[in-house]
Amino acid sequence: MSMELNLMTIFHRAIPIFVLAGILFLAVPATSHGPAEHKEGTHADHEVAMKSQHERMANFKEAAEMLADAIIHNAPKLAHDGAEKLDRSLDGHEKDMPHKNRARVKEFHRLYVELGKRTGNLKAAIKADDLPRSAVAYGRILEICAACHRKFRD
Ligand code: HEC
Numbered sequence: 169m170s171m172e173l174n175l176m177t178i179f180h181r182a183i184p185i186f187v188l189a190g191i192l193f194l195a196v197p198a199t200s201h202g203p204a205e206h207k208e209g210t211h212a213d214h215e216v217a218m219k220s221q222h223e224r225m226a227n228f229k230e231a232a233e234m235l236a237d238a239i240i241h242n243a244p245k246l247a248h249d250g251a252e253k254l255d256r257s258l259d260g261h262e263k264d265m266p267h268k269n270r271a272r273v274k275e276f277h278r279l280y281v282e283l284g285k286r287t288g289n290l291k292a293a294i295k296a297d298d299l300p301r302s303a304v305a306y307g308r309i310l311e312i313c314a315a316c317h318r319k320f321r322d
Pocket residue numbers: 218221222223225226228229232266267276277279280283309310312313314316317320321322
């Protein structure tokens with residue numbers, strides 16, 4: 169009798185446990201839904217960052233072409249504009265991310281910083297109206313473009 173009672177008690181106690189387990193079970197997909205939505209947010213941010221990185225490369229290319237033309241044709245005004253464009257194109261590079269070798273993101277950003285420094289050297293050479301020195305400074309810039317592409321371009 170007392171044994172039976174105990175079993176009944178256990179049975180009745182067990183029901184709320186099953187109910188609780190059921191609630192927890194339902195709650196699991198609900199909580200995992202939260203982070204999934206959050207991921208979508210970062211994905212959108214990622215798209216924006218990728219687009220700006222893509223535009224940056226187009227601007228880099230334009231600036232590099234202006235500089236090459238300026239050096240070849242001995243055109244200081246065009247050289248000045250090209251260097252300014254390169255400098256401006258670096259703005260906001262902190263948000264860029266490599267598509268591959270993501271673990272080496274520090275190295276990726278160091279290359280941008282180095283590009284900024286070398287752009288400074290180029291501007292100084294152009295300001296001194298020294299196109300041969302500008303040509304060397306320009307070559308040192310292309311070195312960084314090439315180094316980053318070799319390591320991080322898809
Ligand atoms: C810190 C890394 C880094 C540096 C520095 C860099 N690039 Fe790039 N570049 C990339 C990556 C990554 C890609 C491919 C993906 C993309 O376009 O975002 C790329 C792609 C390009 C493209 C292909 C066009 C395109 O949008 O796919 C051009 C042109 C380009 N870069 C020009 C340059 C020039 C010119 C320089 C130097 C003045 C330069 N890049 C410096 C990382 C870099």
